[in-house]
Amino acid sequence: MKRRTMLAGAMSIALLLAGCGNTELAANNDSGHGANHAQGDTHGGHNAESAAPADHLKASFAFASGSAKANEKTEIKVRISDKDGSPVNDFEVNHEKLMHLIVVSEDLSSFSHIHPEFKGEGTFTVPTTFLNGGKYKMFADFKPAGGSGTTLSEWVHVEGEAAQPSAAIAPDAKLVKEVGDKEIELSLSGTKANEEVTLSYDIRDAKTKEGIQNLEPYLGAVGHVVILSQDAEQYLHVHPLDEKATGPKAEFATTFPHSGIYKIWGQFQHKGEVFTVPFVVEIK
Ligand SMILES: [Cu+2]
Incomplete structure (x- = not known):
C-alpha cells in the first residue's frame, strides 16, 4: 500500500529555450495520510524520511539535436546531477521504472507519460514527437538511491506551429x-x-x-x-x-x-x- 503524494512546488524556473538551464529542486511533500512504509510496500528501500540524498539535485532537460520541432521525431535528454554538478547514477525502481517523465503543453491539452531509459552519466533519454509547437513543461519523477521521490521540472520550447489558440481550461460540468x-x-x-x-x-x-x-x-x-x-x-x-x-x-x-x-x-x-x-x- 502506498499513498504518497508527490508535490512539486512553484519553484521551477521557466525557460523558453530548451535545455539551457537547471531547475531548482522541487518541494517534495509526503502528505502523510496513513502512508505505511513497513507493510505492503513492494518497492524496496522506500523511506520518505531520509530526504538527504535528494537535496540539491538538479535536472537539465534538452533535446539530443539541440532543439525540437513539431511533427519531427526528437529525443529528450534528462540529466540528473548533484549539487556539485556531478552526475547521479543510482536510482531506485519506482513503479517499475527508474524515471517517469510527464510532458504537458502550456494549455494542458496535451499530456504524455513516458519512461526515459538510463544511459549512464546521469542521463536518461526517450524518443518522442510533439504534435505542435509551443511551450511544454516536463516533470521528471524519480527516486535517487536511498532518497525519496523527487520531481524536477522545466519549461521547454518546441519550434513549429502552435495548436489553435485554446481557451483557458474550465471545470467539467459533469465528471x-x-x-x-x-x-x-x-x-x-x-x-x-x-x-x-x-x-x-x-x-x-x-x-x-x-x-x-x-x-x-x-x-x-x-x-x-x-x-x-x-x-x-x-x-x-x-x-x-x-x-x-x-x-x-x-x-x-x-x-x-x-x-x-x-x-x-x-x-x-x-x-x-x-x-x-x-x-x-x-x-x-
Ligand atoms: Cu510512469
Whole structure:
C-alpha cells in the first residue's frame, strides 16, 4: 500500500529555450495520510524520511539535436546531477521504472507519460514527437538511491506551429467521460484545498454500463493519477489507496495545495491497453 503524494512546488524556473538551464529542486511533500512504509510496500528501500540524498539535485532537460520541432521525431535528454554538478547514477525502481517523465503543453491539452531509459552519466533519454509547437513543461519523477521521490521540472520550447489558440481550461460540468469503449466517472469526496480528498473512479463499459472488474495493473498499480494546477506549477502524482484493486472502482487520496483549477489525468490498463482520462475540477 502506498499513498504518497508527490508535490512539486512553484519553484521551477521557466525557460523558453530548451535545455539551457537547471531547475531548482522541487518541494517534495509526503502528505502523510496513513502512508505505511513497513507493510505492503513492494518497492524496496522506500523511506520518505531520509530526504538527504535528494537535496540539491538538479535536472537539465534538452533535446539530443539541440532543439525540437513539431511533427519531427526528437529525443529528450534528462540529466540528473548533484549539487556539485556531478552526475547521479543510482536510482531506485519506482513503479517499475527508474524515471517517469510527464510532458504537458502550456494549455494542458496535451499530456504524455513516458519512461526515459538510463544511459549512464546521469542521463536518461526517450524518443518522442510533439504534435505542435509551443511551450511544454516536463516533470521528471524519480527516486535517487536511498532518497525519496523527487520531481524536477522545466519549461521547454518546441519550434513549429502552435495548436489553435485554446481557451483557458474550465471545470467539467459533469465528471463523466467516454474514452474508447469505456465510460469513466470521477467523484471527489470534497473540493476544498488543504484537506484530504478521495478521488474515486468508476470504470464501466460504455455500451453496457457494466463495471469493468478486470483492470490490469499499470506500472504495478491499478492506476496512476497525475494532477496539475492550471498554471502547471503544482504537480501531484497520486497512487491508489489499494494498488491491487481491479475495478470497477479505483480510489486515490490527495490534498490540493491551493484553491483554483486543476486538471487530473487518470491512467488505467485493460486488455493490454493503457487509457488516459482527463478531468478538470475547481478546488475552493
Ligand atoms: Cu510512469
